[in-house]
Amino acid sequence: MGHDHSHAPEVRSADDRRRLVIAIVVIGSGVVLQFTGALLSGSLALLADSAHMLSDLAGLVIALVAVVIAAKPPTPTQTFGRRRVEVLAAMANALMLGTVAIVVAIEAIGRLVRGEEAELGATVMLVTGIVGGLCNLVALLVLSGGRRGSINLRGAYLEVMGDLLGSVAVVAAAVVLMTTGFASADSIASLLIAALIVPRAYALLADVVRVLSESVPRGTDLAAVREHILQLPGVRGVHDVHAWQITPGETLFSAHVVVDDACTMAGDSHVLLDRLDSCLREHFDVVHPTFQIEAAAHEEHEVNAHR
Numbered sequence: 324m325g326h327d328h329s330h331a332p333e334v335r336s337a338d339d340r341r342r343l344v345i346a347i348v349v350i351g352s353g354v355v356l357q358f359t360g361a362l363l364s365g366s367l368a369l370l371a372d373s374a375h376m377l378s379d380l381a382g383l384v385i386a387l388v389a390v391v392i393a394a395k396p397p398t399p400t401q402t403f404g405r406r407r408v409e410v411l412a413a414m415a416n417a418l419m420l421g422t423v424a425i426v427v428a429i430e431a432i433g434r435l436v437r438g439e440e441a442e443l444g445a446t447v448m449l450v451t452g453i454v455g456g457l458c459n460l461v462a463l464l465v466l467s468g469g470r471r472g473s474i475n476l477r478g479a480y481l482e483v484m485g486d487l488l489g490s491v492a493v494v495a496a497a498v499v500l501m502t503t504g505f506a507s508a509d510s511i512a513s514l515l516i517a518a519l520i521v522p523r524a525y526a527l528l529a530d531v532v533r534v535l536s537e538s539v540p541r542g543t544d545l546a547a548v549r550e551h552i553l554q555l556p557g558v559r560g561v562h563d564v565h566a567w568q569i570t571p572g573e574t575l576f577s578a579h580v581v582v583d584d585a586c587t588m589a590g591d592s593h594v595l596l597d598r599l600d601s602c603l604r605e606h607f608d609v610v611h612p613t614f615q616i617e618a619a620a621h622e623e624h625e626v627n628a629h630r
Contacts, residue, residue: 339476347383350376350379350459353458356451356458361451364445367431375486376459382412390409393407410570413477420524424518431513452497459487463487493516545566549561549564552602559582574607574608574611575610
């Protein structure tokens with residue numbers, strides 16, 4: 324017996340779209356600027372940062388498309404709508420981040436091993452790095468408000484944060500080059516950028532795997548949930564307890580709840596359902612709880628029942 328409630332994501336989706344459009348415009352401008360600066364200065368670090376920024380731009384576009392698709396209402400064949408598209412978009416972002424890190428690291432190590440010291444335009448590096456960093460900072464502030472409610476926006480936020488740190492590395496390399504003439508600072512900064520990217524890509528991919536494998540959401544204690552349910556009047560037991568997410572921030576829950584015979588005979592199941600529903604929503608932030616109410620005599624027929 325399920326207690327149905329609809330939770331339309333239109334408001335959040337509209338806000339996410341607005342944030343993403345602004346970030347795309349800002350990051351797109353930064354990509355053009357940094358790539359031009361990389362060509363003029365010959366800096367691998369700046370080229371790496373522009374490539375990272377380009378992956379940010381692609382990730383933001385993917386995220387925007389995902390938000391638009393995810394906002395479509397449920398259908399008879401897509402009963403939860405298309406919210407999982409956000410998770411798939413986050414996975415694509417994580418894989419792009421990882422690819423950029425690997426390519427940059429290989430090229431930087433190759434330059435260091437070969438002892439190559441390209442003629443670098445330190446002033447162009449410095450100016451472009453600063454302006455690119457400002458673009459990232461603006462985009463980061465725009466995206467920050469929506470990152471907790473959407474894995475999609477969180478992926479975009481992490482990408483831009485990594486790129487902001489990359490811009491800091493570019494500026495530092497330019498300063499070292501201007502003051503000491505140490506050209507290898509460019510390759511070292513490139514390795515630093517790659518090192519900054521990898522943990523963020525891994526963390527995002529881990530979240531994606533957690534959702535797609537339908538693991539219990541982080542912060543959800545099923546033992547505590549079960550204890551809350553057992554404290555409700557008329558409840559004798561609870562089993563077949565499951566918690567998972569369609570996308571982070573949208574936790575689903577289901578359970579079989581065994582009640583006293585007096586409760587079923589009196590026709591009070593709807594009252595208990597209201598209490599169960601309120602318990603899960605208020606204490607555990609579950610957006611879609613579903614319960615099957617069972618009489619005590621039915622429990623012995625639950626051949627595959629489990630905790």
